[in-house]
Amino acid sequence: MHEFVEAFRFIAHNGAIAGEPGLPTLTHLSFETLKVSAIGVAISIVIAVPLGVWLGHLHRGSFVAINTGNIGRALPSLAVLAIGDAFLGLGLTVVEVALVVLAVPPIVTNAYLGVDGVERDLVDAARGMGMSGFQILRRVELPLSVGPLFTGIRTAAVFVVSTTTIASLAGFSGTLGDVIANETSYHFSGVLGAAICVAALALAVEGLLTLLQRALTPRGLRLGDHEHAARPPVEAAVASSTS
Amino acid sequence: MGLLSPALAGHVVAAAEPVIPNYGAQSSSCVVHNHLFCSDWVSHNWGPVMWPALRGHILLALVAVSIGFAISLALALVAYRYGWLERPTMIVTTIIYTIPSLALFELLVAPVGPNVYSAEIALVSYTLLILFSNILTGLRSVPDEVLDAAEGMGMSRRQSLLRVELPLALPAIIAGLRIAVVTIIALATIVYTIYNAGLGVPIHTALGEGPFKTELIVAGGLAILLALVADALLVLAQRLLTPWTRAHAT
Numbered sequence: 001m002h003e004f005v006e007a008f009r010f011i012a013h014n015g016a017i018a019g020e021p022g023l024p025t026l027t028h029l030s031f032e033t034l035k036v037s038a039i040g041v042a043i044s045i046v047i048a049v050p051l052g053v054w055l056g057h058l059h060r061g062s063f064v065a066i067n068t069g070n071i072g073r074a075l076p077s078l079a080v081l082a083i084g085d086a087f088l089g090l091g092l093t094v095v096e097v098a099l100v101v102l103a104v105p106p107i108v109t110n111a112y113l114g115v116d117g118v119e120r121d122l123v124d125a126a127r128g129m130g131m132s133g134f135q136i137l138r139r140v141e142l143p144l145s146v147g148p149l150f151t152g153i154r155t156a157a158v159f160v161v162s163t164t165t166i167a168s169l170a171g172f173s174g175t176l177g178d179v180i181a182n183e184t185s186y187h188f189s190g191v192l193g194a195a196i197c198v199a200a201l202a203l204a205v206e207g208l209l210t211l212l213q214r215a216l217t218p219r220g221l222r223l224g225d226h227e228h229a230a231r232p233p234v235e236a237a238v239a240s241s242t243s
Numbered sequence: 244m245g246l247l248s249p250a251l252a253g254h255v256v257a258a259a260e261p262v263i264p265n266y267g268a269q270s271s272s273c274v275v276h277n278h279l280f281c282s283d284w285v286s287h288n289w290g291p292v293m294w295p296a297l298r299g300h301i302l303l304a305l306v307a308v309s310i311g312f313a314i315s316l317a318l319a320l321v322a323y324r325y326g327w328l329e330r331p332t333m334i335v336t337t338i339i340y341t342i343p344s345l346a347l348f349e350l351l352v353a354p355v356g357p358n359v360y361s362a363e364i365a366l367v368s369y370t371l372l373i374l375f376s377n378i379l380t381g382l383r384s385v386p387d388e389v390l391d392a393a394e395g396m397g398m399s400r401r402q403s404l405l406r407v408e409l410p411l412a413l414p415a416i417i418a419g420l421r422i423a424v425v426t427i428i429a430l431a432t433i434v435y436t437i438y439n440a441g442l443g444v445p446i447h448t449a450l451g452e453g454p455f456k457t458e459l460i461v462a463g464g465l466a467i468l469l470a471l472v473a474d475a476l477l478v479l480a481q482r483l484l485t486p487w488t489r490a491h492a493t
Contacts, residue, residue: 079463162343
């Protein structure tokens, strides 16, 4: 337990270590971690949401949409970073590519499952009211699939924060992972302190996205909110891929 | 442990003589010049470096998924029968699943130490959410008529569970196993930070040495290949174990 006390002391000192001047502060490293993660998630959303939503709207390509989820998981981030390093040299580009490779599949899968799973009766009713395909998508299918859509984005965001720190192991510096990968300078207490910060960061990102999801969910759907909130990130994808 | 910053180590090595210093007397010109892929290095180092790493990786994953499956099955059966274990299990496993792997490994090193136990505890923890929720979903998706029929045939609850409910839940259970196995194979590459095992070991060496491209590609490629092969094997297992699902699919 002594190590945990030392680790919290390290956090309280914002990452400063006696006799080692010029180290970046934990606040700075946390912001950099968030920045690198946010870029990766943003690119992934731009690629994956339209793709998943469109496939779901057409009710086509279920095999592709569901199986990309499994392929993405099969790519160990450190392996992707290592191979990227071998071919291109490690930099922000390779890290973002690794993040996007990781984050796109869960978003596509869940967006697809969400839109595909909207009750056909509702879509038929909307069509009967004279809505065009795009209007149905924007005003019926999208609002009704906010839950699954955010499940995918949350899963992806958590993976991305986690992987951003792994990039430090591959030699990409500037994030909280630097502290974890550098026990020589920071000692075990620093490593543990940074690990606590990373865990807190991931939980905070997950919490913020849950709040955002709640704000974006149409009021009529909020009654069953607690059930959605308790749903784990992977279950939606799994349950339907077996049916 | 005691990780030197890989980037820094790389610069020091590059400034000195050949790019890859520590790869034995057989260093070919391909290795010395760090070309993209040196097959002679791979054949020389398969036995001493790659195979032990691959074997260790498989072992780490196999042990973690087996233990994780046993725990999840027990928890899921209790939750299925009595109902009261579901919420706490879901909350705890979801929180654990959210904690980044690198952080969880270090958090475990403090109480447990930098050994195989911390590694396995972390890996097992990550399987729980996936396996528990899938086993439970699978059991719950068995139609009521089927349960009534089993009861009508005079089956006890135990017989019904073993002969009707678990077999019908198999597709969902195996879907969960696929995700768990592949996730754990990916995470096991990080184990090297706390315990000297798995394909992360050669990846780490190669990152420090230049980086040495051949080793990065081989070790990284093996990790990806292992995940894909394991996934394919489970799909095959499902086809063999649940022949009735194929009749439904068409």
